[in-house]
Amino acid sequence: MQPLDEIAQPGSREREILERLDPHRLPRHVAIIMDGNGRWAQARGLPRVEGHRAGVRAVREVVETAARLGLEAITLYAFSTENWKRPRHEVLTLMALLEEYIGRELETMRSNNLRFRPIGRLDELDRSVQKALARAVAQTAACTGTVIQIALNYSGRQELTELVRAAVAEARLGAVAAEAVDEAWVEARLATSGLADPDLLIRTSGEQRISNFLLWQLAYTEIAFSPVLWPDFRQADLLEALVDYQQRERRFGGLAPQAGVLSAPGTARA
Numbered sequence: 318m319q320p321l322d323e324i325a326q327p328g329s330r331e332r333e334i335l336e337r338l339d340p341h342r343l344p345r346h347v348a349i350i351m352d353g354n355g356r357w358a359q360a361r362g363l364p365r366v367e368g369h370r371a372g373v374r375a376v377r378e379v380v381e382t383a384a385r386l387g388l389e390a391i392t393l394y395a396f397s398t399e400n401w402k403r404p405r406h407e408v409l410t411l412m413a414l415l416e417e418y419i420g421r422e423l424e425t426m427r428s429n430n431l432r433f434r435p436i437g438r439l440d441e442l443d444r445s446v447q448k449a450l451a452r453a454v455a456q457t458a459a460c461t462g463t464v465i466q467i468a469l470n471y472s473g474r475q476e477l478t479e480l481v482r483a484a485v486a487e488a489r490l491g492a493v494a495a496e497a498v499d500e501a502w503v504e505a506r507l508a509t510s511g512l513a514d515p516d517l518l519i520r521t522s523g524e525q526r527i528s529n530f531l532l533w534q535l536a537y538t539e540i541a542f543s544p545v546l547w548p549d550f551r552q553a554d555l556l557e558a559l560v561d562y563q564q565r566e567r568r569f570g571g572l573a574p575q576a577g578v579l580s581a582p583g584t585a586r587a
Contacts, residue, residue, distance in 0.1 A: 318381065321385040334560060338560050339563055343559065344388065344539075345516055346391070346392070347390075347391050347516065347517045348392040348538070349391070349518070349521070350519070351394060351521060351547040352524055352547055354368030354546070356522065357372075365407055369407075373418055375548055376418065379391070379550065380463075384431055390463065390513070391466065392436075392509070393465075393467050394471070395467050396415075396469045396471070397470075397471055398470055398471065398529075399472070412446050420449065423453050426453070427457055427460065429462065431457060434467070436466060436467070437468050437469040438471070450469075464512060468530070468531075471530070474529055476533070477533060480506055503533065504533075507534065516567075517540075518535055518538045518540045518541070519558050521545055522543075537570075539562055539565050541558045
C-alpha cells in the first residue's frame with residue numbers, strides 16, 4: 318500500500334492537511350463511532366439500509382488511510398448490543414454487508430499486512446457471520462501491521478460486568494485474591510487486551526456521546542466530534558481530526574509541564 322504522501326494530489330485538501338500533520342506525533346490507536354448512516358439515507362429519500370451500504374465505502378477509505386499512516390490500531394464501532402432493537406431487515410442487511418466486506422477485503426488486508434480482530438459477544442451472531450469472522454482472524458493472524466478491530470454486538474457495560482463476574486468466580490475458587498484484582502488484572506482480560514488504549518475517539522454525525530463504547534479504555538482518550546455523516550466521512554476528515562489531536566495537551570490528570578518542574582512520580586489521575 319503506497320504511503321499517503323505519495324497519493325495525495327498536489328493542491329488537494331488532503332495534501333494541505335498532510336503539510337500540517339506531524340508524522341512523528343500520530344496517535345497509536347484511533348477509535349471511531351460510525352454514526353449518521355440513517356440520516357444520510359433519509360436526507361436523500363432512500364431506505365436506511367442504503368445509508369449502511371454507503372457507509373462501507375467510508376470504512377474502506379478510513380482503514381486504508383490508517384494503514385498508510387502506520388497507525389498501530391483502528392477500532393470501529395460497527396454494531397452494539399442495543400442495535401438488535403432495530404428492524405429485523407436492517408439488522409440482516411448490516412450482517413450481510415459485514416460478510417461482504419470481509420470477503421472482499423480479506424486478501425487486501427493480508428497483502429498489506431493488516432490484522433483483523435473482532436471484539437464483542439461474537440457467539441451470539443449468526444453462524445455464517447461467525448465463520449466469516451473466524452476466517453478473517455485466522456488468515457491475518459500472522460500480520461504485524463495495523464490492527465483493524467471491529468466491535469460487533471459490543472457493550473462497554475457488559476464487558477465490565479463480565480469482568481466482575483470473572484473476578485468473583487476466580488475468588489471463590491481461590492484462584493485470585495481480592496487485592497490482586499487491580500488495573501493490570503482488568504486490562505489483561507479486556508476484549509482489547511494487547512492494544513494500547515485509544516488515544517483519539519472520533520464520533521461522526523454531530524452527536525456528542527460515547528454510547529456505551531469502550532468505557533474502561535476511553536478513560537483518558539481525546540474526543541473529536543465531527544459534524545460529517547459517516548457515509549460522507551473521508552480521508553481528509555480523518556486527517557483533519559489527527560491535526561486537531563496534535564494541538565491538544567494530554568495531561569492524564571496532571572498539570573501541564575513547566576520549565577524546570579518535573580511531575581511527582583505516582584501522581585494520581587483525576
